[in-house]
Amino acid sequence: xxxxxxxxxxxxxxxxxxxxxxxxxxxxxxxxxxxxxxxxxxxxxxxxxxxxxxxxxxxxxxxxxxxxxxxxxxxxxxxxxxxxxxxxxxxxxxxxxxxxxxxxxxxxxxxxxxxxxxxxxxxxxxxxxxxxxxxxxxxxxxxxxxxxxxxxxxxxxxxxxxxxxxxxxxxxxxxxxxxxxxxxxxxxxxxxxxxxxxxxxxxxxxxxxxxxxxxxxxxxxxxxxxxxxxxxxxxxxxxxxxxxxxxxxxxxxxxxxxxxxxxxxxxxxxxxxxxxxxxxxxxxxxxxxxxxxxxxxxxxxxxxxxxxxxxxxxxxxxxxxxxxxxxxxxxxxxxxxxxxxxxxxxxxxxxxxxxxxxxxxxxxxxxxxxxxxxxxxxxxxxxxxxxxxxxxxxxxxxxxxxxxxxxxxxxxxxxxxxxxxxxxxxxxxxxxxxxxxxxxxxxxxxxxxxxxxxxxxxxxxxxxxxxxxxxxxxxxxxxxxxxxxxxxxxxxxxxxxxxxxxxxxxxxxxxxxxxxxxxxxxxxxxxxxxxxxxxxxxxxxxxxxxxxxxxxxxxxxxxxxxxxxxxxxxxxxxxxxxxxxxxxxxxxxxxxxxxxxxxxxxxxxxxxxxxxxxxxxxxxxxxxxxxxxxxxxxxxxxxxxx
RNA sequence: GCUGACGUAGCUCAGUUGGUAGAGCACAUCCUUGGUAAGGAUGAGGUCACCGGUUCAAUCCCGGUCGUCAGCUCCA
Numbered sequence: 001x002x003x004x005x006x007x008x009x010x011x012x013x014x015x016x017x018x019x020x021x022x023x024x025x026x027x028x029x030x031x032x033x034x035x036x037x038x039x040x041x042x043x044x045x046x047x048x049x050x051x052x053x054x055x056x057x058x059x060x061x062x063x064x065x066x067x068x069x070x071x072x073x074x075x076x077x078x079x080x081x082x083x084x085x086x087x088x089x090x091x092x093x094x095x096x097x098x099x100x101x102x103x104x105x106x107x108x109x110x111x112x113x114x115x116x117x118x119x120x121x122x123x124x125x126x127x128x129x130x131x132x133x134x135x136x137x138x139x140x141x142x143x144x145x146x147x148x149x150x151x152x153x154x155x156x157x158x159x160x161x162x163x164x165x166x167x168x169x170x171x172x173x174x175x176x177x178x179x180x181x182x183x184x185x186x187x188x189x190x191x192x193x194x195x196x197x198x199x200x201x202x203x204x205x206x207x208x209x210x211x212x213x214x215x216x217x218x219x220x221x222x223x224x225x226x227x228x229x230x231x232x233x234x235x236x237x238x239x240x241x242x243x244x245x246x247x248x249x250x251x252x253x254x255x256x257x258x259x260x261x262x263x264x265x266x267x268x269x270x271x272x273x274x275x276x277x278x279x280x281x282x283x284x285x286x287x288x289x290x291x292x293x294x295x296x297x298x299x300x301x302x303x304x305x306x307x308x309x310x311x312x313x314x315x316x317x318x319x320x321x322x323x324x325x326x327x328x329x330x331x332x333x334x335x336x337x338x339x340x341x342x343x344x345x346x347x348x349x350x351x352x353x354x355x356x357x358x359x360x361x362x363x364x365x366x367x368x369x370x371x372x373x374x375x376x377x378x379x380x381x382x383x384x385x386x387x388x389x390x391x392x393x394x395x396x397x398x399x400x401x402x403x404x405x406x407x408x409x410x411x412x413x414x415x416x417x418x419x420x421x422x423x424x425x426x427x428x429x430x431x432x433x434x435x436x437x438x439x440x441x442x443x444x445x446x447x448x449x450x451x452x453x454x455x456x457x458x459x460x461x462x463x464x465x466x467x468x469x470x471x472x473x474x475x476x477x478x479x480x481x482x483x484x485x486x487x488x489x490x491x492x493x494x495x496x497x498x499x500x501x502x503x504x505x506x507x508x509x510x511x512x513x514x515x516x517x518x519x520x521x522x523x524x525x526x527x528x529x530x531x532x533x534x535x536x537x538x539x540x541x542x543x544x545x546x547x548x549x550x551x552x553x554x555x556x557x558x559x560x561x562x563x564x565x566x567x568x569x570x571x572x573x574x575x576x577x578x579x580x581x582x583x584x585x586x587x588x589x590x591x592x593x594x595x596x597x598x599x600x601x602x603x604x605x606x607x608x609x610x611x612x613x614x615x616x617x618x619x620x621x622x623x624x625x626x627x628x629x630x631x632x633x634x635x636x637x638x639x640x641x642x
Numbered sequence: 643g644c645u646g647a648c649g650u651a652g653c654u655c656a657g658u659u660g661g662u663a664g665a666g667c668a669c670a671u672c673c674u675u676g677g678u679a680a681g682g683a684u685g686a687g688g689u690c691a692c693c694g695g696u697u698c699a700a701u702c703c704c705g706g707u708c709g710u711c712a713g714c715u716c717c718a
Binding site: 105113115116201202204205206211212216217219221247251252258260261264318319365367369370371372373375378380385386387471482483485517519521523524551552553579580582583584585586587588590591597601602603611613618 | 643644645646647653674675676677678679680681691708709710711712713714715716717718
């Protein structure tokens with residue numbers, strides 16, 4: 001038997017006899033590793049730990065700490081859950097059950113609606129089954145045999161999937177684990193015994209194959225862990241996330257509200273929330289003026305001509321509010337700003353010398369969103385987009401896109417967001433414009449991203465009907481992604497509105513149009529901003545930058561003096577005149593998450609100074625008022641993020 | 643919109659297996675004048691989301707509506 005060379009991630013390598021299993025290799029290194037390894041990566045392909053190696057390879061053992069290992073673990077857990085469901089509800093028919101970033105789910109069809117009690121029963125059953133430590137056994141079948149195995153009646157959903165599989169290249173694989181068999185490509189854990197702790201999180205509806213015309217199945221989400229501490233940490237994370245929730249903080253810090261009586265999805269900005277918004281908008285305006293943009297204001301409604309011409313009445317109708325009659329004409333509240341900017345473009349003959357035109361507006365739009373999708377500030381029915389439209393010549397488009405993406409990145413960085421996820425979305429099924437144009441535009445978007453050296457994912461078919469786009473998504477406290485920035489090509493509107501410019505050649509040309517929003521919408525942005533800082537805004541954004549706390553009523557006058565000085569220096573200061581002990585006031589302002597507290601009593605009054613306490617950090621000592629003002633103003637003007 | 647859960651004071655929540663409700667915080671008044679995360683007393687505050695039905699009686703049971711939450715679908 002010949003030897004094969006196995007190379008490990010640390011660069012070391014070792015020789016083994018052919019057909020040795022990955023598990024035995026792991027064991028030869030350490031029994032601990034063999035215990036913890038959930039799967040193995042062989043030359044980058046993830047396989048079962050029991051896989052025999054037949055030739056030299058790079059081998060990495062995957063544990064729960066690796067994303068891939070976790071994925072295998074959770075995928076196997078979804079099988080185990082399906083197994084438990086089958087045992088408890090024999091009539092269940094199964095859809096699909098993948099691992100996801102935060103756990104796993106399984107979709108299934110049963111007639112009874114599952115309750116939370118059922119989830120607890122399924123958890124118990126899973127643990128019971130896991131103790132049997134049944135191995136996951138792979139078996140390969142021909143398409144015909146697979147169809148026969150799952151049988152139309154027994155498993156109609158599996159049959160539907162199998163009938164669409166092209167089995168010319170690879171056989172169809174199934175995995176057996178105890179009494180449960182599932183259609184699956186694997187890989188899986190060596191056995192169910194690795195699954196030690198289970199938490200099923202929720203049961204909800206989900207359409208078969210993600211299509212709302214199909215039957216709605218029941219979906220159970222869950223997580224599993226090999227160690228108790230991991231489960232505890234996870235539950236602690238959920239608790240923490242709840243505390244960071246912008247809806248909770250928004251209420252606690254008196255930032256915004258939404259009123260059932262006054263309409264769902266409509267945001268009321270309270271003084272403190274409005275103050276933060278003002279700072280954000282001021283920053284945004286300045287950045288745009290500095291960045292070569294001009295600002296516009298446009299109306300909130302327009303006649304049906306506008307929306308017929310733009311095509312929105314045809315393609316966007318279901319998101320638009322019903323028209324109102326004014327002088328026998330239908331007027332629509334705007335769901336988008338673009339047609340208005342176009343009207344301005346069309347007010348005169350444009351020259352290639354004018355291009356690119358970069359026109360930005362904080363434009364408030366109203367869109368009908370289905371009741372079930374509304375979510376705090378993140379998904380609302382009236383919102384302000386930090387919108388802009390760039391009208392440019394074809395040859396300018398790519399550099400404009402690069403400019404916008406860079407601008408977006410810088411804008412997010414200013415607020416302390418560095419974890420941005422980029423997506424390039426390609427042509428959807430329903431689309432306008434020639435294939436050739438789509439290809440060119442999509443390629444130039446990808447090229448722009450490559451030029452900037454930014455990693456991105458492709459969202460196949462995720463583009464707007466009028467053009468491909470680059471999106472930036474940001475995660476909320478619960479790791480749910482929200483689309484924020486967007487940069488979109490538009491093949492549609494320049495055509496529909498017959499936009500032109502006179503080129504260097506003296507002939508008429510059609511300009512390209514790029515839609516873009518950097519923050520996305522001010523509302524959604526505020527939502528992620530709140531969760532990002534957990535409500536503890538840095539000084540430049542904080543609605544109250546310094547609270548002045550007299551130790552007793554006797555020092556109110558001195559406190560008033562200090563407050564006036566701070567205010568005169570442009571600092572948002574507030575005097576706490578409450579007749580309470582200092583400890584009480586400190587607690588109050590600490591929960592208000594104000595960046596600085598100024599404590600004044602006899603000591604300070606006599607020495608004409610102040611004592612300063614920083615949020616979360618505590619007492620940072622005595623300051624002369626001027627020195628503190630200088631320090632705070634420095635933090636504010638430089639927009640420092642603690 | 644769909645599936646499920648939920649809706650009690652300004653907030654966070656108890657509670658009544660059908661007999662019109664309670665705590666803490668917040669608020670008001672008074673006492674207290676205090677040194678880095680809660681001093682004390684008293685008081686006010688609720689058509690138990692809304693509309694119907696069943697019942698001698700509904701906050702509780704049933705139906706509908708509105709809204710919230712977790713997902714699905716859709717989206718900034």
